[in-house]
Amino acid sequence: MNGFDWNAAGDALPLLLEGFRVTLLATVLGTLVAAVLGLAVAVAGRAPSRFVTVPVRAVTEFVRSTPLLVQLVGAAALFTSVEPLTIGIVVLGIHYAAYTSEVYRAGIDSVPKGQWEACRALSLGPRRTWQAVILPQAVRNVLPALGNYAISMFKETPFLAVITVQEMVFEARKYGADHFAYTEAFTLAGLVFLVASYPTSLLMRKLEKRLGH
Amino acid sequence: MATEPLPLQKTADVAPADAAPGAAPAVAPETGHPLVRFDDVVKRYGDHVVLDGLNFSVRRGEHITLIGPSGSGKTTILRLLMTLEKVSDGVIWVDGSPLSHVRTPAGVLKPAPEKHLREARKKIGMVFQQFNLFPNMKVLQNITEAPVNVLGKDREEAEARARELLDLVGLSAKIDAHPSQLSGGQQQRVAIARALAMEPEILLLDEVTSALDPELVAGVLELLGDIARNTDITMLCVTHEMNFARDVSETVLMFDSGQVIESGPPEKIFTDPEHERTREFLDAVL
Ligand SMILES: Nc1ncnc2c1ncn2[C@@H]1O[C@H](COP(=O)(O)OP(=O)(O)OP(=O)(O)O)[C@@H](O)[C@H]1O
Ligand SMILES: [Mg+2]
Numbered sequence: 001m002n003g004f005d006w007n008a009a010g011d012a013l014p015l016l017l018e019g020f021r022v023t024l025l026a027t028v029l030g031t032l033v034a035a036v037l038g039l040a041v042a043v044a045g046r047a048p049s050r051f052v053t054v055p056v057r058a059v060t061e062f063v064r065s066t067p068l069l070v071q072l073v074g075a076a077a078l079f080t081s082v083e084p085l086t087i088g089i090v091v092l093g094i095h096y097a098a099y100t101s102e103v104y105r106a107g108i109d110s111v112p113k114g115q116w117e118a119c120r121a122l123s124l125g126p127r128r129t130w131q132a133v134i135l136p137q138a139v140r141n142v143l144p145a146l147g148n149y150a151i152s153m154f155k156e157t158p159f160l161a162v163i164t165v166q167e168m169v170f171e172a173r174k175y176g177a178d179h180f181a182y183t184e185a186f187t188l189a190g191l192v193f194l195v196a197s198y199p200t201s202l203l204m205r206k207l208e209k210r211l212g213h
Numbered sequence: 214m215a216t217e218p219l220p221l222q223k224t225a226d227v228a229p230a231d232a233a234p235g236a237a238p239a240v241a242p243e244t245g246h247p248l249v250r251f252d253d254v255v256k257r258y259g260d261h262v263v264l265d266g267l268n269f270s271v272r273r274g275e276h277i278t279l280i281g282p283s284g285s286g287k288t289t290i291l292r293l294l295m296t297l298e299k300v301s302d303g304v305i306w307v308d309g310s311p312l313s314h315v316r317t318p319a320g321v322l323k324p325a326p327e328k329h330l331r332e333a334r335k336k337i338g339m340v341f342q343q344f345n346l347f348p349n350m351k352v353l354q355n356i357t358e359a360p361v362n363v364l365g366k367d368r369e370e371a372e373a374r375a376r377e378l379l380d381l382v383g384l385s386a387k388i389d390a391h392p393s394q395l396s397g398g399q400q401q402r403v404a405i406a407r408a409l410a411m412e413p414e415i416l417l418l419d420e421v422t423s424a425l426d427p428e429l430v431a432g433v434l435e436l437l438g439d440i441a442r443n444t445d446i447t448m449l450c451v452t453h454e455m456n457f458a459r460d461v462s463e464t465v466l467m468f469d470s471g472q473v474i475e476s477g478p479p480e481k482i483f484t485d486p487e488h489e490r491t492r493e494f495l496d497a498v499l
Contacts, residue, residue, distance in 0.1 A: 048327075112345075114341060114343050114345035115345060115347065117295075117297050117341070117345060118341065118345035118346075118347070120295070120296070120297060120334065121295055121297070121334070121337075121338065121339040121341075121408070122338075122358070122359035122363065122407070122408075122411060123331050123332075123334045123335050123359065123363045123411070124358070124359055124362065124363060125331065125362075125363070128358070128362045128363075132347075132350070132358060132362075133347050133349070136349040137348065137349055140349070
C-alpha cells in the first residue's frame, strides 16, 4: 500500500460534501419524524383505552427489536416505487420514534402528579392539559436525551447506502471503487462525521447543563 | 373584618325578572337541599377501608373545618369532592345532582364518564398543600389559563379579573413572575387566586398552610378569612390551625376511622367536646 494520497483526498472532497448534504437532510428530517412521531406514540401510550395502548406498544416493541438495516431493506422491497431517500427518512424516523417515545414517556412520568391534579381541579380538558401543562414540562426535561438520539441517528445514516441513497458513505465507496482510493475516501468521510458531530455533542452537553441535569 | 368589599364579592342571587310579586318562584329555592351531601360514602384502597359509610352535608355558604388524626381520611374527602378519586360506594350530591354518577333512563345511578366529571367539577375549586402552580407559566397565565380555556372568557376579560385577584391576594407586583421566583406563601396566594378565578361555588382547602414557613402562614390565613367573610363561597377546609377554624368556620367536623364522630360550632367542639376521641385529639394538637 502506498502512503496517503492527498490529491485523491482533495479530489474526493466535493463528491463527499455532496453526499454529506444528503446525510444532513436525512438526519434533520428523520429527527423531525422521530421527534413528532415519538411524542404521538408516548401520548397515545397514555390513552385511557386499551384498544389504543396495546397496539401502540406492540408496534414499538416490534420496531425496537428488529435491526434498522432489516427495516430499511424490507421497506425498500415493499415500496419499490418510492424514492430511496424518502424511504430512508421515514424508516429512520420510525425506528428512532420507538426510542424517543420511551424518552418522552419518562419525561411525562417526571411531571409531578400534582400538575395533573391541578389541571383536573381547574376542569382543563385533555388537549389543554397536554399542550399547556404536561408537554412543556416533559419536553424540557428530555431535550438533551432527544439531542443524543439525533446524533446517533446522524451516525447511522450510512445504512441508507444499502438502499442506494447517495449519502456520504455511498459516495465515498463509489469514489474508492472508481479511483482505488478507499483509504482516502473513507478517512475523509470519517473526518467529516467527526467535525460535524463533535461540536454538536458539546452543544448538547452545554444545553444539558443549562437545563440543570 | 375587611373594611371594603372584595372584588370577588358576589351579588345575592336575584329573583327572575319575570317573577311577579307573590307569584311562586320560577326556580326552587336553593335552601331546599344542602349544597353538598355525602350519602353513605365508602372509599376503599384495596382492602383498606378509609371512609366507611360517611354521611354529612354542607349548606350553601357554610364554612366547614375538617379535623381529625392523620390518616383519618380528611384529604380523601376533599379529593372525592374534587373528583380526583372515585367513590367505592355511596353517592356524593352537589346542588341536588349526583357528583360522579349519572342517572340511566331506568333511574339507576351509574358512574359518570370523564366528560360529565369535567362539567361537574366546574363549580368546585381546590387549593393544594403543595400549591401545584404551573411552573412553565407566568403568574398571570396560571390564573387566566382555565377561565379562558374552560369558561371561554375572552383573554382581556380574564386578565382584568386576574389583576383584580392578584390585587386581592397582594401580589400585583408579581404578575409577570414565574412561580419559582415566589416564596411559598406567595405561591399559595397565587394558587388561591387561580382557584377563585374559576368562580367556584365550593372551595376546597387541604392544609394549605402546612408547607409554608411559619412566618408566612398568617398572611395566607388572613386572606382566606377575608374570602370567607366577603364572599358566598362555600368552603371546606382541612387544617391544623385551630384558631383559623375558630375564626372562620361555623361548623367543625371531627373525623376518626372513616366516620364523622362529632360536629358542631367551633366554640362547642373546642371547649366542650362530647367525645373522648375529640378531647384526646384536641389535647394533642392544641
Ligand atoms: N392512593 C392511595 N392508596 C392507598 N391508600 C391511600 C391512598 N390515599 C390515601 N390512602 C390511605 O387512606 C387513609 C386516609 O388518607 P388521607 O390522606 O385522607 O388522610 P388525612 O386525614 O388527610 O391524613 P393527614 O392528616 O395525615 O393528611 C390513609 O390511611 C392513607 O394511607
Ligand atoms: Mg391530608
